[in-house]
Amino acid sequence: MEHRPINEKIRDSRVLVIDEEGNKLGAMDKTAAISLAQERGYDLVLFVPAEKTGSLAICKIVDYGKFTYEQKMKEKQSQKNQTVIKTKEVKVRPQIGDHDLKWRVDQAKGWLNDNAQIRFKIQAYGRVGYKPELIQETYDRFLNLLGDNAKVATPLKKLTPVLYEAIIVKNTK
Numbered sequence: 571m572e573h574r575p576i577n578e579k580i581r582d583s584r585v586l587v588i589d590e591e592g593n594k595l596g597a598m599d600k601t602a603a604i605s606l607a608q609e610r611g612y613d614l615v616l617f618v619p620a621e622k623t624g625s626l627a628i629c630k631i632v633d634y635g636k637f638t639y640e641q642k643m644k645e646k647q648s649q650k651n652q653t654v655i656k657t658k659e660v661k662v663r664p665q666i667g668d669h670d671l672k673w674r675v676d677q678a679k680g681w682l683n684d685n686a687q688i689r690f691k692i693q694a695y696g697r698v699g700y701k702p703e704l705i706q707e708t709y710d711r712f713l714n715l716l717g718d719n720a721k722v723a724t725p726l727k728k729l730t731p732v733l734y735e736a737i738i739v740k741n742t743k
Contacts, residue, residue, distance in 0.1 A: 584600065616629050659690075679720075690726075
């Protein structure tokens with residue numbers, strides 16, 4: 571949550587004031603606006619600085635404690651509504667053995683059942699990096715072993731001369 575200047579901490583000498591109901595009261599001196607807000611039992615809070623408006627700073631008469639509380643509650647509520655996508659990574663080399671690949675597929679199936687997405691990486695060092703057919707074969711073997719449980723969100727692409735990556739998600743048929 572951002573901190574807003576209130577009352578005497580507002581630097582501008584003249585401000586455009588909006589009251590607690592949202593009605594525009596017009597431009598006035600900062601001291602007059604602060605005394606008006608305090609007469610009503612509220613605070614004068616800077617909402618838009620003069621640099622952004624090009625003329626006067628916009629201030630509002632509000633209960634600052636209540637305002638900050640409501641902002642914190644809105645922030646908490648928006649964090650509750652967020653969905654976090656878990657990403658797990660499977661990293662292999664083109665020369666991987668069948669048993670090792672099956673083991674990694676079993677891990678990936680478990681992660682997909684937990685609604686995580688899989689970042690499948692192939693590292694091809696040395697001369698193997700110049701044999702795209704081996705890299706494609708490893709990728710196809712992995713997908714075939716996964717079966718219908720998964721679908722490809724982003725296909726295999728070359729990130730660096732030695733690193734390829736694909737993103738696989740759970741198939742929601």
